[in-house]
Amino acid sequence: MKPAVAPPSALVQVKHDGVMMERRAAGYSLGEAAQAGLDVELARRWGLRVDDRRRSVLGGNVSSLKKWAAQSKKTTEGKVEGEVRKIEKAVEKEVHKAEKEVKKVEREVVRKVEAPIKKRSKKKEETKRKSS
Numbered sequence: 001m002k003p004a005v006a007p008p009s010a011l012v013q014v015k016h017d018g019v020m021m022e023r024r025a026a027g028y029s030l031g032e033a034a035q036a037g038l039d040v041e042l043a044r045r046w047g048l049r050v051d052d053r054r055r056s057v058l059g060g061n062v063s064s065l066k067k068w069a070a071q072s073k074k075t076t077e078g079k080v081e082g083e084v085r086k087i088e089k090a091v092e093k094e095v096h097k098a099e100k101e102v103k104k105v106e107r108e109v110v111r112k113v114e115a116p117i118k119k120r121s122k123k124k125e126e127t128k129r130k131s132s
Helices: 030-035 040-045 059-131
Strands: 011-016 019-024
Touching (some): 030 059
Antiparallel strands (some): 011 019
16 A cells, blocks of 8 residues: 655755755665665555665665655554454444344244144144044
């Protein structure tokens, strides 16, 4: 399930005219994802951009990834718990319907089976009375 929180954009440091600057990167490096404790395939499914060509690992990117992952995990777990509760309620409802149906069928079977037995036992009693 994809988290509701949008992933943050990655930054990369570049040297421009002898001065180090930061700009938006194409995605997070594999090292940053690993240090943040994220599975790369799961992160990609969640919408996180991962740049396979980048090798640098910036602390700011790692910390923002950790924050995002923690927040995403909370929202995803909340969604999953809500879905589980809905499914449990639906299952309980279906089980209740099935139990009602089973009781109805049991009553019908008992009625159909016991009626001929009662008739036979009445006939036997009548024949015993007549013979006695």
